[in-house]
Amino acid sequence: MNQKNYQNCNIKGHDDEFLNMICIDEKCKKNQLLCCYCVEEDHNKCQKLPISKFLKQFKQQHQSQMNDQEQNYESLEVPYNIIQSIIEKAQKKIIVTFFKQIDAIKNAKSTIQQLLKEQKSIKDQKQKLQEFESNMTQENCSSLLAEIVDFKPNSDRFSFTLKKIQGQKIDQIQDRILHGSKYSQQYEDFMKRFLEDFEKQHQDMEKNFQNFFLKAPQELQDLEQNNNNVKQSNMQSEIQINQIQVQDRQQNTIGINRNNTNINNIENNQSPKIKGKQTQNNFISPNNKQIQNSQMSSAQISNLTKQQSFSNSKQNNNQQSIEINQQSTPQFQQQLQQPIQQNTSKQFSSIGTLPNSHKEQLNPPSPNLQLLNVEFQNDNQIESEQLIDITQERSFQIESNGKKFTKILFLNNSMLVGCCGSEFLIFDLKTCKQLFQQTVGAYITDAVNINSNDLNEILYLAMNNGKVLVYKREQQMNQSLNFIQQKEQIVDTSGNLLIQINKKDNQLISFGEDKIIKIWQLNDFKEVKRWELNEAGTALHLDSEYIYVGGLKYLYIWNFTNQLKKIIKIQQTKIIYINTHLNKLVVGFQDKIKVFERTSNGDYQQKNEQIFESISSMNILKKWSIIIVSNTYQQQQQVCLYNYELCSLATLEEQIATCCTDGEFDNLNLLGFVYENGQFVVYRIQQSQR
Numbered sequence: 291m292n293q294k295n296y297q298n299c300n301i302k303g304h305d306d307e308f309l310n311m312i313c314i315d316e317k318c319k320k321n322q323l324l325c326c327y328c329v330e331e332d333h334n335k336c337q338k339l340p341i342s343k344f345l346k347q348f349k350q351q352h353q354s355q356m357n358d359q360e361q362n363y364e365s366l367e368v369p370y371n372i373i374q375s376i377i378e379k380a381q382k383k384i385i386v387t388f389f390k391q392i393d394a395i396k397n398a399k400s401t402i403q404q405l406l407k408e409q410k411s412i413k414d415q416k417q418k419l420q421e422f423e424s425n426m427t428q429e430n431c432s433s434l435l436a437e438i439v440d441f442k443p444n445s446d447r448f449s450f451t452l453k454k455i456q457g458q459k460i461d462q463i464q465d466r467i468l469h470g471s472k473y474s475q476q477y478e479d480f481m482k483r484f485l486e487d488f489e490k491q492h493q494d495m496e497k498n499f500q501n502f503f504l505k506a507p508q509e510l511q512d513l514e515q516n517n518n519n520v521k522q523s524n525m526q527s528e529i530q531i532n533q534i535q536v537q538d539r540q541q542n543t544i545g546i547n548r549n550n551t552n553i554n555n556i557e558n559n560q561s562p563k564i565k566g567k568q569t570q571n572n573f574i575s576p577n578n579k580q581i582q583n584s585q586m587s588s589a590q591i592s593n594l595t596k597q598q599s600f601s602n603s604k605q606n607n608n609q610q611s612i613e614i615n616q617q618s619t620p621q622f623q624q625q626l627q628q629p630i631q632q633n634t635s636k637q638f639s640s641i642g643t644l645p646n647s648h649k650e651q652l653n654p655p656s657p658n659l660q661l662l663n664v665e666f667q668n669d670n671q672i673e674s675e676q677l678i679d680i681t682q683e684r685s686f687q688i689e690s691n692g693k694k695f696t697k698i699l700f701l702n703n704s705m706l707v708g709c710c711g712s713e714f715l716i717f718d719l720k721t722c723k724q725l726f727q728q729t730v731g732a733y734i735t736d737a738v739n740i741n742s743n744d745l746n747e748i749l750y751l752a753m754n755n756g757k758v759l760v761y762k763r764e765q766q767m768n769q770s771l772n773f774i775q776q777k778e779q780i781v782d783t784s785g786n787l788l789i790q791i792n793k794k795d796n797q798l799i800s801f802g803e804d805k806i807i808k809i810w811q812l813n814d815f816k817e818v819k820r821w822e823l824n825e826a827g828t829a830l831h832l833d834s835e836y837i838y839v840g841g842l843k844y845l846y847i848w849n850f851t852n853q854l855k856k857i858i859k860i861q862q863t864k865i866i867y868i869n870t871h872l873n874k875l876v877v878g879f880q881d882k883i884k885v886f887e888r889t890s891n892g893d894y895q896q897k898n899e900q901i902f903e904s905i906s907s908m909n910i911l912k913k914w915s916i917i918i919v920s921n922t923y924q925q926q927q928q929v930c931l932y933n934y935e936l937c938s939l940a941t942l943e944e945q946i947a948t949c950c951t952d953g954e955f956d957n958l959n960l961l962g963f964v965y966e967n968g969q970f971v972v973y974r975i976q977q978s979q980r
């Protein structure tokens with residue numbers, strides 16, 4: 291150290307010597323910075339060091355500690371924040387669900403109390419009658435007369451009319467009591483298992499929280515395999531009390547009914563049931579001409595667990611139906627099926643077998659799966675089947691002058707909007723007539739709408755000139771429909787522009803040729819957030835927490851609440867469709883569909899994949915985990931229903947739909963298509979049980 295950095299000693303008689311020594315004796319109470327005189331006079335027996343040596347040793351030890359503690363504590367805190375957010379959201383959802391269940395129980399108990407009150411009133415009438423018969427006093431007479439509401443002759447030729455105790459009646463009371471007892475026991479068992487599993491998970495996570503995630507987590511597949519080994523012989527029980535459902539060996543069925551025919555009227559031989567040790571399977575060859583019939587034993591059936599078989603059905607002019615019948619198990623949901631269907635009528639042809647490239651991707655069935663299928667074949671008792679009836683409601687033809695409709699939306703339960711080139715048209719679903727038509731001057735690339743009420747819809751149109759147009763419905767009762775342009779905003783450069791609406795935060799999300807995800811406030815179209823990507827997007831989706839953008843090489847995921855971002859390399863054909871339901875992520879490519887599951891740490895694990903060769907459009911029915919797919923398969927055009935939980939397929943139509951949409955209005959679920967020839971078809975979707 292240079293001497294000029296030393297201070298001078300200000301003690302009298304020390305001649306301003308440099309304070310170049312330091313006393314480190316812990317017992318010394320005198321000055322610690324020393325000059326040569328201070329050392330001789332007051333610190334002769336103390337432990338002393340030159341300042342230069344002291345500083346060198348101090349720096350060395352400090353640097354060693356810095357190296358040991360040079361850790362990214364901020365990143366370590368991130369998983370704690372994520373888990374805390376998950377716990378808080380789960381807590382709110384669980385509390386809301388429990389309160390809904392308690393409210394439902396209170397409502398039911400209130401009804402029962404009212405029934406008990408009415409029952410008591412009837413008993414009181416009888417008791418008053420018996421008391422008067424046994425003791426005809428003035429008091430008992432007045433009490434009995436109080437039960438009369440009208441002293442005039444009535445239509446039944448009685449001289450007076452008694453009070454009628456009218457209210458809700460519940461029949462089959464003994465059966466309901468027995469069922470309720472079973473439900474309460476099942477619910478108790480379910481909650482016991484749930485609390486035990488939850489407590490075990492809490493104990494495991496508490497250790498991980500305390501040791502700062504020292505131990506690497508077990509892979510999800512290993513956890514599932516361990517759980518399957520432990521619970522292989524136990525089937526889950528199914529109960530449904532409001533929002534909580536537990537599935538118990540339930541056979542799920544999708545039924546398609548196109549002519550207002552109740553699916554429950556289908557003959558028994560039209561629904562494939564596996565009985566005893568043999569079953570009959572009908573396979574449709576790719577050319578749809580040869581049908582092979584064969585009988586297989588249980589062992590053979592277990593080797594075909596990935597194939598969807600359909601039984602023979604009788605042709606009926608008034609009924610055209612298809613059912614997909616498949617046992618649902620956790621293992622089965624993770625594996626693919628070959629879609630093999632039977633042509634039940636001219637309107638429902640088979641899509642044939644899958645190509646060899648797809649077959650090679652299928653893994654052989656696991657031993658657990660084979661055992662489960664054999665057990666299912668020998669079990670003739672099926673508690674219930676969930677049926678989905680899809681009934682054609684409307685069909686009408688539109689002249690589009692050779693232009694294709696690229697986007698359709700349900701404005702409400704009675705109106706549908708279609709975008710065709712630079713025009714958008716609105717149709718009445720009840721009369722099948724066109725209500726409104728507007729030319730906007732540029733090609734419409736995307737459209738979304740907000741339903742504020744039945745007479746005040748707002749329509750947002752994305753244009754290939756980079757603009758977003760806002761149209762608002764202005765109509766009074768009994769007046770013609772009219773949409774007025776409210777706003778016009780440039781949000782991107784010219785090219786393909788995609789938009790979504792965040793209704794909760796009143797925001798619009800745009801993504802176009804600028805390769806930037808932009809979030810705009812709808813009230814003033816002010817940009818509030820953005821994320822710049824490195825490629826143009828081909829699909830855009832928004833849910834309550836995440837923005838998803840699909841491109842040619844990557845899938846981009848942005849949590850716009852906590853700003854966490856994830857990029858997944860896809861190495862496939864370009865993404866044409868994205869949607870989410872709960873923790874499932876559905877990604878549609880040009881030739882296939884992949885379903886991912888979001889894990890607790892925010893990663894995405896692929897659950898299944900289905901090849902369709904060439905997909906033109908698709909949509910999702912979240913309520914039933916069904917994807918509507920319009921595709922060409924082995925040179926055959928079709929619209930299919932793909933259940934991504936059961937990996938099962940059914941054909942709905944034998945033509946290509948250029949676009950499709952769905953809408954849910956109260957208890958009404960609608961599905962809409964527009965085909966290449968300009969035909970609009972609207973279906974009603976209903977769920978029933980058998």
